Amino acid sequence: MTTDATTDAAVGTPDGRPPAPLVPLHCLLRGEAGPPRQAVLPTGTPVWVLTRHADVRQALAHPALGRASLYAPDAPPTVLTPNILDDPSSILNSDGPGHQAIRRTVQRAFTPRAIERWRPWVDGVVRELVDGLVASGSPAEVVGALTKPLPVRVISRLMELEGLDTDRLGYWSDHALSTTAYSAEEIAAAIREFGEFGHRLVLERRKNPGDDLVSSLVRAADQTGEMTEAQITSLTIGLVIAGHETTMTSFGNALVYLLDPQRAEHPQRAEHPDAVGGAWRRIGEDPAAATAATEQILRTVPLGDRVNAPGQLRRATADVEVGGVVIPAGAIVAADTTAANADPEVYPPGPLDLFAPLGTPSLTFGAGPHHCLGAWLARMELELGLHHLARALPDLRLATPVDRIEWRTGLLTRSPLRLEVAW
Template identity: 65%
Template sequence: MPAQNSATGAATGTAPLPPMHCLRHAVPGPPRLAALRTGTPVWLVSRHADVRQVLTDPRLNRSALYATDAPPITLAPNILDDPQSMLNIDGTDHQRLRRTVQRAFTPRAIARWRPWVASVVESLIDELIDAGSPADIVGAYTRPLPVSVISRLMGLDNLDSKRIGHWSDHALSATAYSAEEIATAMGEFYAFGTQVIVERRAAPGDDLVSSLITAAADGSMTEEQLVTLVIGLVIAGHETTMTSLGNALVYLLQEGREAWSRLAADEASASAATEQLLRGVPLGDTTDHMPGLLRRAVEEVEIGGVLIPAGSVVAADTNAANQDPGVFTSDLLTELFSPLAAPSLTFGAGPHHCLGAWLARMELELALHRLARRLPSLRLDEPVEGIDWRRGLLTRSPNALGVTW
């Protein structure tokens, strides 16, 4: 990995990175042995059916990755490696924690937010147009939209987007920061979450944090789990949408330019395109980390005709699975507005399926439809080879993206 100062700085002495929609993925096949950056052997699973099995089979779980006999899986632990977080707890304990959150993220609950999210989208487009062309669409649109939405949902109206971005980058670091830098940033983030809980206990409101505090009052989660849940939701609530929207615009304003007018036509077309873009444009690449969502086998299990021994670490490569030629065509140009042939695995599957999936879908659909409708001549103001990418993280998207109209 070339030298870097931070996730927001360009790597030194490297060729330009390709846009995310241009990445080549492993040809899906039977599970095969590879190795994590720590040297730990890992079974890499890439076919759609096999990946879905890994994510839904109770014989493969997250908590076993942090058992006392578990091999090392990361060089510098990030927020995903907290053994007490909801992500890394399985079974009834996980279900109990998940129930405290999921009511806010059901399709019915998200539908109630739609008019307000649409108003945020329109306000941001108004500000973009008023500021004039050219503009940075990331700073003006793809970053502030999801931050505004999660801030409102959690009652964090004074959320500092730059500070949250700093903590999020460290929380999702693969190689961008040292273990010491990550620990310092996570300490600050944890203190932020602790203070939010203290303030909300003193003055509860009609927001997700207050709901979590009420649910935790029965002893269903520890204080540490409550804080971790709050800061985890802040990250999850904006990171996926910001990343997906930025990468989708790189595609749509370049190779997918002919689809722009159809996106503007109606929300149904934007909804179909959103599903295909989430499937076809990955959130991260494999430059700095092993692809896939990790699990560990708690007993011997057969996956795709291969017997995986108990105790093995398994990586479910959702990017490859989403491009599996036995299930999908990878041609976004012709399939952008077609129904998915099978469920996308971008948000995972099974017990740990992303809680915010419906919220992210709704934000992306509205953001693309309204932007295409209001700015039909929107186009990139720079070659894709010159894009400044967020690097060294578990996700990759533009730091900035110049556009004009």
Template identity: 55%
Template sequence: MTDDTAARALCPMHQVTFPEAGPPRQATLATGTRVWLVTRYPDVRHVLMDPRFDRRSLYAEDAPRLLAVPNLLDDPDGLLNQDGPAHQRLRRTVQRAFTPRAIARWHPWVAQTVDALLDRFAEEPRPADIIEGFIRPLPVSVICRLMGLDHVDGERLRYWADHALSGGAHTAEQVRRAMTEFGEFGAALVAERRKAPGDDLVSELVAAGDAGGEIDDRQLVSLACGLVVAGHETTMTSLGNTVVYLLTDGRGSWAGLAGSEEAAAAAAEQLLRTVPLSEGRLLPGLIRRAVEDAEVGGVRIPAGSVVAVATNSANRDPDVYPRQEPGARDLFAPLPAPGVVFGAGPHHCLGAWLARMEITLALHRLAVRFPRLRAEFTPGTIDWREGQVTRSPLHLPVSW
């Protein structure tokens, strides 16, 4: 571990600082690629909603390198890297399952999953690791039930997810080998659900794709694999980092989470806004490329430029969110403007409502069940999961 890594490991994610909101300015990625860094809330929303900034052109022959080691985000066939009509075709295939109304139907069984995991966790000898005992298995259980993957080895899914969003923890060959295996799994899954459809999201994807005739198997496999990873990685990371905050600097808010599910939902929005998933060391934000000259925040950005949309900075823009620091705000106050942690515009995260529901239920029922939950860790003793695009605790010992 380098001195830099050791120093970083002492800093919980809610204490990480990000570039201050200001006009678009030049910055450099870890690969040496120059980008325009966009940090102000209105400018971030502008770029994310303006079709002159796209994803597909990031994979053109003249596009600069963004990551040293490719991962699942680099799949040109993936939903993330399509724009315009092609993107809309893929998105329509899956978005019906992720509307607020559809998510509301899943509330009872997600709540049952939370309660069952908490029942089991309560039997653990103390101190118990809340990451392995609750935070990691929750989103995996939810996405496996949603996609009909209860029969699949969870450790295998974890292995693929770790490689799918690798940010240096694995070599290019290790990532390639893991993604080949993952793709073979996805292809077999699509073929199986086409032959014997069930009441699950993969069967719905295959049926919708086959009915429309505009989506091939390669794209269906990419969609299925992307949902497996996104369905548990983001929620696991967010919950882990949030619990670090709530059991340390935010301890005074714990009782309020138990008050009602509505209070926990308001807190979840604030926590999603202020407890980041990533430090931005590899990528400082959501990446786009200008397909023509465009002006953003009074600054001209030439065609061909790579743009890094710093959502973490935008979520702390003092002109929009006067109270930025977790310890200085009312955790249960409504946001003055929607956060951009899930993006905005055509590529707004499909799973945003599912993630919100899981985090809300997890925090509320955890606080109800364990009103005196306490940390058996300090910031300096946390073992961090690094080498990924995101950063989160590997283990968090707690008592009650």
């Protein structure tokens, strides 16, 4: 989820060239895991690229490799067009004690009891949407019927935003996570409007608190006194975006992956040919299989196509040794979680066992102080969505050839704009 997490959604190809824009993400070539190497960002700024699992995990957890210093007065430019992830006051771009204070506040609202309490109605939302898709008849367009409304419905319920203009939410999200789709002026205007909405929401829930997530965040922040009003507002709108963007993206991409009839032919993400046809049915028959497949899909199918930066960006505040190389103070580091998630020293090379448990957690949601706060929600929605859809429609198939899928482009994340399916 975007809040504190998805800067790795936009990452660059190993040779610096942008990938073909209409290729399913599970077909893109990954950078091979290897020693730290030097490259150049689109802004012209030099960067150290880390691709091995151990190196990436070390960088994401190291106190001398932070986010806040990316926005220091002497920092070189790292993005061509700033978006919502480039707000210096946000939790994503804070480090050290200040960052930990904010996370402590937020975690008061994300208790295990709350998470388990939400599962039954998330399950209910999934079932309702799947039933509606089935009732509409074959063929159907699954993005508009399921992958997009599911996370919007869930985050609206969590934050008690029933009645929220979903078209406006999509507008805000697309601009907030834009890389090339909109101008800097358009992005700034949309983020400003979104921020005004978030501030009104915070003020209203402070005045009339309820049992929703926003009220819990405001109450926790006011009790601890460790967050400014701007930080509470930034976190609130970040959760609105994060609460639906990652799930919509991963769900749509997962369906392309699972229903792609040529999946067994892709060398980097191949499965045993005899396992491809039965994988979808198994996900529907066994909730545990859906859980395992969710973890493997999150590990192997990236959220974005790595055009704007070669990984999660950090800046060294002191000399740091990573992978046998000394990264000098002031240097920019890119932690390529996509490559790290395929490191053959950690994950078995060769045909993918979609239902094998991960021996080592993936780095899809980051690691260390900035590990995604909402990773549990994205996982829950994806595993429930895949399980119930596969159970209801065990013969589901793509109704549009993979090479003719319409994609959302120019954003940090990439997923199908439309996805026709049949059964």
